[in-house]
Amino acid sequence: MSVRIVYEDIATGADYDATVTAPDAAAFSDLALLPFGGSTAAIASLEPYSWILDGSREILDEQPVAYWSDDMSGFDGKFETPPEIAFTFSKRYTSPGLFLTFDTAAGDYCTRVTVEWYRGENLLKKKEFYPTGVEFFCGQTVEAWDKLVIRFHSTSLPYRYAKLTHIVFGVAREFLRDELRNVRITQEASIISSEVAVNTLDFTLDSKGDIEYMFQFKQPLRAYDGERLVGVFYIDGSKHRAKGLYDISSKDAIGVLDDGPFPAGMYNEYPAKDLLEEIIGGHFTLEMDTALVAATITGYLPSGSRRQALQQAAFALCAMVDTSGTDAIRVYIDKENMPQKIAPGRIYTGGTVDTSAIVTAVQITAHSYSLTGSGNDTVELDGKTYHHTTEVLTITNPNATASDKQNVIEVNQATLVHPSNAAAVAQHIYSYYTKRQTQKIRIVTQGERPGDHVAAPTPWGTMVDGFISSMRVVLSGIAAADCEIVGVDVRAVGGSEEIMANEVYSGEL
Numbered sequence: 001m002s003v004r005i006v007y008e009d010i011a012t013g014a015d016y017d018a019t020v021t022a023p024d025a026a027a028f029s030d031l032a033l034l035p036f037g038g039s040t041a042a043i044a045s046l047e048p049y050s051w052i053l054d055g056s057r058e059i060l061d062e063q064p065v066a067y068w069s070d071d072m073s074g075f076d077g078k079f080e081t082p083p084e085i086a087f088t089f090s091k092r093y094t095s096p097g098l099f100l101t102f103d104t105a106a107g108d109y110c111t112r113v114t115v116e117w118y119r120g121e122n123l124l125k126k127k128e129f130y131p132t133g134v135e136f137f138c139g140q141t142v143e144a145w146d147k148l149v150i151r152f153h154s155t156s157l158p159y160r161y162a163k164l165t166h167i168v169f170g171v172a173r174e175f176l177r178d179e180l181r182n183v184r185i186t187q188e189a190s191i192i193s194s195e196v197a198v199n200t201l202d203f204t205l206d207s208k209g210d211i212e213y214m215f216q217f218k219q220p221l222r223a224y225d226g227e228r229l230v231g232v233f234y235i236d237g238s239k240h241r242a243k244g245l246y247d248i249s250s251k252d253a254i255g256v257l258d259d260g261p262f263p264a265g266m267y268n269e270y271p272a273k274d275l276l277e278e279i280i281g282g283h284f285t286l287e288m289d290t291a292l293v294a295a296t297i298t299g300y301l302p303s304g305s306r307r308q309a310l311q312q313a314a315f316a317l318c319a320m321v322d323t324s325g326t327d328a329i330r331v332y333i334d335k336e337n338m339p340q341k342i343a344p345g346r347i348y349t350g351g352t353v354d355t356s357a358i359v360t361a362v363q364i365t366a367h368s369y370s371l372t373g374s375g376n377d378t379v380e381l382d383g384k385t386y387h388h389t390t391e392v393l394t395i396t397n398p399n400a401t402a403s404d405k406q407n408v409i410e411v412n413q414a415t416l417v418h419p420s421n422a423a424a425v426a427q428h429i430y431s432y433y434t435k436r437q438t439q440k441i442r443i444v445t446q447g448e449r450p451g452d453h454v455a456a457p458t459p460w461g462t463m464v465d466g467f468i469s470s471m472r473v474v475l476s477g478i479a480a481a482d483c484e485i486v487g488v489d490v491r492a493v494g495g496s497e498e499i500m501a502n503e504v505y506s507g508e509l
Contacts, residue, residue, distance in 0.1 A: 003225065009171055010095060014035070017093075018089060023084075024069050024070050025083070028065055028068070029065055033066040066164060067162075067163065069162035073155040073162075074159070077154045079155075084150060085150045087147065094142070096213075098150075099138075099167070100131065100150075102136075108156055110153070110155055113150060115129065116148065116149040118146065118149070141214070183223070184201070185201050186472050198252060198258065199252040200252070201223055201231065203247075206245055212243075212244075219235045220232055220233070221248075232326075234250055254323060254329070260283075260305065262306045263303050264303040276288065286328065287330045289330075291332075295317055297313060298420065299369065300415045316417055318333065325447075338453075340455070341455050342443055347442070356438065357436075359434070364422050365390050366391050367388065367417060368419060369388055375389075409429065437487055438484055440484055443481055450468050454468055458489075463489075464489055464490070466488060467485065
C-alpha cells in the first residue's frame with residue numbers, strides 16, 4: 001500500500017477571479033480557458049517541420065485553444081517583440097509561484113519567460129525563468145498580489161508560436177509515506193441525515209525537501225491509499241514546529257460549507273437539485289443520485305449556515321450526504337440490497353456489538369406555510385407573512401410490549417417536512433431506529449466508505465447487516481479503519497440467513 005497526500009499549494013479562487021488580456025494573442029485564442037486548461041490536441045500550423053503527415057495533427061477547427069501568440073519567433077527562436085499575457089484579479093492572493101503548461105502534444109515550449117507580480121500599480125517582484133520542458137514551475141513566493149504579467153522571449157525551436165494551454169497559480173506537491181506521520185482521517189455519514197458530519201484529515205509532515213510551506217487556509221489536500229482517493233480536504237489550520245516539520249488539520253467540503261451563511265427561503269415544489277446547487281454555491285461539485293433528480297422541496301428553510309441548509313434538505317429527501325472517496329459532495333439514497341461482505345481475515349480481534357433500547361414510536365411533525373390564515377405562529381420573509389400550522393404523524397412499534405420503557409423519537413424542527421412527504425420521512429426514520437445493533441470493529445480497508453451497506457461477522461457466530469456510519473482511518477503501512485456499523489443482527493438459524501452467514505465467514509483476503 002502506498003500512502004500519499006497531494007497538497008495543492010495554490011492561490012485558492014484565483015482561477016475563477018482572473019481576467020485575462022493578451023494584445024498579442026491569435027484571434028482564435030480563448031484566453032478565459034488559461035486558468036482551467038485548453039485543448040491538448042496537436043494542431044497543424046505553418047510552423048516549419050511541425051505538420052507531420054501521419055494523421056496525428058488536427059486541422060484548426062474550433063478546438064478550445066487557450067493561447068497562441070499572433071507572431072512566430074525568429075530563426076534564432078527569439079521574438080522581436082515578446083508577446084505578453086496579463087492577469088488581473090479583484091482580490092489579492094499569495095502563491096509559491098506559477099505552473100505553466102505549454103504545447104504538450106507537439107512538445108514545444110518557451111525557453112525564456114519573464115513574470116511580474118503587482119499589487120495595484122506597484123511592482124512587487126520581477127523574475128526571469130528558463131523552462132526546460134512543456135511543463136515548468138516558476139518558483140517564487142510572492143504575497144498579496146492582484147496582477148500578473150507574463151512575457152515570452154524565446155521558443156525551444158525556431159519559427160514557433162508561443163503556446164500556453166494552462167496556468168496554475170501555484171503548484172501541486174506530493175507527500176509520500178516517508179514524509180508523513182500520524183495520518184488520521186475521520187469520515188462519517190448519517191443514514192437519516194439527522195446531521196451532516198464534517199470529515200477531517202490530520203497529519204504531521206516531516207518534509208525531506210528544502211522548501212518551506214505556507215499551508216494557506218482552505219487550500220486542498222487529496223489523501224490516497226495507493227491509487228484510491230480516500231477524500232479531499234481543505235486546510236483548516238497548521239503549526240510549524242521546526243524546519244520542515246508541520247502539524248496540519250483539515251476538513252472536507254461540508255466543513256467549508258459550515259463557514260458560509262445561507263439565507264432563509266420559502267419553497268413550493270422547488271427542484272431539489274437546484275436548491276442543493278444553490279446551497280453548495282458553486283464552491284464544489286454536486287454528485288446527485290439519479291433517483292433524486294426529479295425530487296422537489298417544499299417548506300421553509302430558516303437562515304443559517306450552508307451546512308445546516310444541506311442537512312435540512314437531505315433529511316426531507318430521505319437522503320445521505322458524504323464526501324468520502326470523491327472530490328464532490330454526494331447526495332444519495334441508501335440502497336437496501338445485498339451487502340458487501342467483510343471477510344473475517346480483514347477484521348481485527350476485539351470487536352463489540354452494542355444493542356440500543358427499543359424505540360416504541362416515531363413522531364414526525366409536518367409543517368405547512370400559507371399566506372392566509374390566523375394565529376400568532378407566523379414567519380416573516382421578503383415582506384410577506386406566512387401562517388404556520390403543524391400536524392403530527394406517529395408510527396408505533398408493533399413489537400413493543402407493555403413492559404418496555406417508553407422511548408419515542410420526536411422530530412419537530414425539520415421545516416422542509418410537509419404533509420405530502422411526512423409519511424415517507426416517518427417510515428425512513430422508523431426503519432433506521434429498528435436497526436438496534438451498533439458493531440464496532442477495526443478492519444483492513446478495501447475501498448469501503450461511510451454509507452456502504454455491509455455485512456460483518458461477529459466472534460460468536462452471527463453477523464451484523466447494516467450501514468457504515470463512521471470510519472476512523474489510520475494510514476500507514478496498512479490502511480486500517482475503526483468502523484461503526486448500524487444494522488440488525490442476523491443469526492445463523494437456518495435458511496437464507498444461515499447461508500449468508502456462512503458465505504461471509506468463507507471469505508479470503
